[in-house]
Amino acid sequence: MTVRAGREFLAIPGPTTMPDQVLQAMHRPALDIYSAEMLELTESLLRDLSKLFATMGKSYIYIANGHGAWEATLSNVLSRGDKVLVLESGRFAIGWGQAAAAMGADVEVLKGDWRRAIRPAEVEERLRRDKEHKIKAILAVQVDTASGAYNDIEAIGKAIKAAGHPALFMVDTVASLGCMPFEMDKWYVDVAMSGSQKGLMTPPGLGFVAANDRAWDAHKKADLRTPYWDWTEREGSEHYRKYAGTAPVHLLFALREAINMLHAEGLENAFERHRLLGEAVRRAVAVWGEGQVLGFNIAEPAERSNTVTTVTVKGADPAAIQRYAKEKCGVVLGTGIGDLQGQAFRIAHMGHVNAPMILGTLGVVEVALTALNIPHGKAGADAAIQWLGENVKA
Numbered sequence: 001m002t003v004r005a006g007r008e009f010l011a012i013p014g015p016t017t018m019p020d021q022v023l024q025a026m027h028r029p030a031l032d033i034y035s036a037e038m039l040e041l042t043e044s045l046l047r048d049l050s051k052l053f054a055t056m057g058k059s060y061i062y063i064a065n066g067h068g069a070w071e072a073t074l075s076n077v078l079s080r081g082d083k084v085l086v087l088e089s090g091r092f093a094i095g096w097g098q099a100a101a102a103m104g105a106d107v108e109v110l111k112g113d114w115r116r117a118i119r120p121a122e123v124e125e126r127l128r129r130d131k132e133h134k135i136k137a138i139l140a141v142q143v144d145t146a147s148g149a150y151n152d153i154e155a156i157g158k159a160i161k162a163a164g165h166p167a168l169f170m171v172d173t174v175a176s177l178g179c180m181p182f183e184m185d186k187w188y189v190d191v192a193m194s195g196s197q198k199g200l201m202t203p204p205g206l207g208f209v210a211a212n213d214r215a216w217d218a219h220k221k222a223d224l225r226t227p228y229w230d231w232t233e234r235e236g237s238e239h240y241r242k243y244a245g246t247a248p249v250h251l252l253f254a255l256r257e258a259i260n261m262l263h264a265e266g267l268e269n270a271f272e273r274h275r276l277l278g279e280a281v282r283r284a285v286a287v288w289g290e291g292q293v294l295g296f297n298i299a300e301p302a303e304r305s306n307t308v309t310t311v312t313v314k315g316a317d318p319a320a321i322q323r324y325a326k327e328k329c330g331v332v333l334g335t336g337i338g339d340l341q342g343q344a345f346r347i348a349h350m351g352h353v354n355a356p357m358i359l360g361t362l363g364v365v366e367v368a369l370t371a372l373n374i375p376h377g378k379a380g381a382d383a384a385i386q387w388l389g390e391n392v393k394a
Contacts, residue, residue, distance in 0.1 A: 002327065002328045002329070003328065003329055003330075004326075004327070004328060004329050004330035005330075006330060007330070008326075008330045008331075008332060009330060009331050009332065009357065009360065009361065010332050010348075011331055011332060011333050011334065011347055011348050011357075011361045012332055012333065012334040012346070012348055013145040013175060013198065013307065013308040013334050013346055013348035013350065014145065014174075014175070014195075014197045014198040014204075014348070014350075015197040015198075015203065015204050016197065016198055016199075016201065016348060016350055016351035016352060016353070017201075017351065017352045017353065017357070018201055018202070018203065018254075018352065019201055019257075019258070019261060019352045021257050021261060022201055022202060022254045022257050022258050022261075022352075023254075024257075025253045025254050025256065025257035026203075026250040026251070026253055026254045028250075028253065030249060030250075031249050033239070033240065033246060033247050033249065034239065038239065038247065038249070039239050041252055041253070041256060042061075042239065042242055042247070042252070044256065045061065045252060045255060045256060045259070046058075046059050046060075046061065046242075048259050048263075049061070049208050049210065050210060052177055052178060052182075052259075052262075052267075053173070053177070053182065053184045053192050053194075053208075053210040054182060054183045054184050054185060054186065055184040055185050055189075055192070055210050055212060056185060056212070057184070057185070057210050057211050057212035057213070057215070057216075058210065058211055058216075058231070059208060059209065059210045060072070060208070060209045060210075060211075060231060060234055060242075061206060061207075061208060061242065061243065061252075062206070062207040062208070062209065062229070062243075063205060063206065063207075063243060063248045063251075064205075064206070064207040065195055065197070065204055065205065065207060066172070066174045066193070066194070066195040066207060067095075067099065068207045069174075069193040069194065069195060069207030069208060069209055070095075070096045070099050070172070070193065071099055071103070071229060072193070072207065072209050072229040073170055073191050073193050073209055074096075074099060074100050074103055074105070074137075074224065075103065075222070075224040075225055075226055075229045075230075076191075076209075076211070076215070076219050076222060076224075076225060076229060076230065076231050077136075077137065077168055077170075077191060077211075077215055077218040077219055077222050078100070078103070078105055078136065078137060078218075078222055078224050079221065079222050079223040079224060080103075080104035080105075080223060080224060081104065081105070081106055082105050082106065082136040082137065083105070083106045083107075083108065083134045083135045083136055084097060084100045084105045084106065084107050084108070084135070084136065084137045084138075084139060085108050085109075085110055085126065085127075085135045085137070085138045085139070085167065086100075086107060086108065086109045086110065086139045087110050087112065087118045087123060087138065087139065087140040087151075087156070088109055088110060088111055088112035088113075088118075089112050089113075089114075089116070089117050089118050089140075089141065089144050089147060089149040089151055090114055090141070090144030090145075090146045090147030090148075090149050090338070091144060091145075091146035091147070091337060091338035091339070092141045092144050092145065092146060092172060092174075093139050093140055093141045093144070093172065094109065096139050096141075096172060097109060097139055100137075100139070103224055104224065108135075110122060110123065110126055114146075114147045114149075114297065114338075114339050114340065115147070115297060115298060115299050116149065116298065116299060116300060116303060117149045117150060117151045117152065117298070117300070117303040118140060118149075118151045118152075118156060120152065120155040120156045120158070120159035121159065123138070123156055123159045123160065123163075124159035124160070124162055124163045127159075127160060127163035127165040127167070128163050128165075130165065133165065133166055133167070135165070135167045136167055136168065136218075137167055137168045137169075137170055138160065138167050138168070138169050138170065139170050139172075140153065140156060140169075140170070140171055140172070141171070141172040141173075141174075141175070142171055142172065142173050142175070142176040142180070142182060143173075143175040143176045143180070143305040143307050143308065144175075144305075145174075145175045145307075145308050145334075145346070146310070146336075146337045146338045146339075146340065147297055147298060147310055147340070148296075148297050148298050148304060148305055148308050148309055148310035148346070149298050149303055149304075149305065150180075150298075150302075150303055150304060150305035150306070151303075153171055153182070153187050153189065154183070154186070154187040156169070157169055157187040157188035157189060158187075158188070160188060161188050168190040168191060168214060168215060168218060169188055169189050169190050169191075170189070170190065170191040170192070170193075171184075171189050171191070171192045171193075172192075172193055172194075173192055173193065173194045174193070174194050174195045174198060175198050175199070175305070175307050175308060175350065176199065176305070176307060177194040177198075177199050177200065177208075178199035178200050178201075178262055178267075178270060178351075179198075179199035179270065179271065179274045179306065179307045179350050179351070180271055180274060180305075180306055180307065181271055184210060184212070185212065189212075190211070190212050190214045190215045191209065191210070191211050191212075191215045192209070192210045193207065193208060193209045193210075194207070194208045195207050195208070196208075196251070196254075196255060196258075198307070198350055198351055199307065199350050199351050200255065200258050200259070200262075200351070201258040201261070201351045201352045202251065202254045202255045202258045203251060203254060205248060205251050206248065206251050206252075206255060211231065216231070219231055219232070227244065228244045271306075273353075273354075274306040274307060274349065274350065275306050276387075276388065276391055276392060277306075277349045277353060277354075277355070277358045278304075278305065278306035278307065278309070278349050279306075279387060279391075280349075280355075280358055280359070280362070280384035280387050280388050281309045281347055281349050281358060281362065281384065282296075282301070282304060282309060283380070283383040283384050283386070283387045284362045284365075284366075284380035284381055284383055284384045285309060285311055285347075285380065286380075286383070287376075287377040287378070287379060287380035287382075287383045288311075288365075288366075288369065288376040288377050288380045289376075289377065290376070290377030291374070291375035291376035291377050292314075292315075292375060293313060293314055293315050293316050293374055293375050293376060294311055294312070294313055294369075294374075294376055295311070295312045295314070296309070296310070296311070296312070297310035297311070297312050297340065297344055298310065306349070306350075307348065307349060307350035308334070308346055308347070308348045308349065308350065309346065309347045309349070310336070310340065310344050310345075310346050311344055311345055311346065311347065312340070312343060312344045313343065313344060313345065314343075316372070316374045318335075318336060318342070318343065318344055318345045319335070319342070320372055321333070321345055321365065321368045321369065321372065321374070322335060322345055324367075324368040324371060324372060325364050325365060325368050328367075328368075328371070329364040329367060329368070331360070331361055331364040331365075333345045333346065333347060333361075333365070334346030334347065334348055347361060347362075347365070355388060355392075358384070359381060359384060359385065359388075362380060362381045362384050363381045365380075366380055366381050
């Protein structure tokens, strides 16, 4: 027997649940891509993306996922043989660095730990040792969706500044943009990138890049530039050059509606919603952990992200929890990936998500733990309810 009839719920960290309004925005005839309406749509999105990144710099839209946006950032500012410093906190900065190496960069990893965030002091110390300024770019993610780590980009930016190092600071905000504060200009970030399918509540297929004047200075000398990714090519007066060809019209309408929804809620309110729901998940996991089987992958509470929680499982099979949740209850949990494959599952709380979605997910996990006889502290979902009841004021 199952209790899964009805709409399946995705609790994975991307693609996330899409609002009905976003789906409906795509349900329309194709648009004349040479029309004034198309031009205004593009210009409005580029303006709003720069606002989301909190930069006076330029923004670009690519028909690509986050891996494509990685390549866009690298190819526009690097030359073959340039040294790149990757700040490890999980899987994704490492993946970005691997892309840089494949493109011809000399990549060094500042060794971190899948159980903690980047240490700004370690970044500063490494940069101070680079007396000849061989390092040309520094790569970091704000939230690593594999480990669940939240990195303090503001503190890292200050550490780079304190070291007096001229390397470009480049940040992946795929799992944080629209969900958590990000201040590109204030935090000394030179290049930022993101994707459409997480906090921005839009189908996969759009990648975003923002670049400041320092990045543009590097761009002028970069020899990894190729026609599709090239910022200069996208600065042409003809509208089609904004997309290096035909615009992804229906994805753009979806994005327009998603950003409108963020505007209607208010960014600060969206950030607070993610904080409250993220903490609700953490309250539940903390209770479940009393059974000595489940626990947090990220050791320090302040380094756990508000968009995804990675739950480690010792002495039981996390895949069994995932199967039960999906097949019996209709909730899809994220799997452990990279170094945590077979050792964890993930609960996403980003994008189009509210209290019943989160409480339902937590309830299903607790049902699964009970059905599978996995030791756990009781009433984890109750702890989440208590937290929300105390902090979401009447």
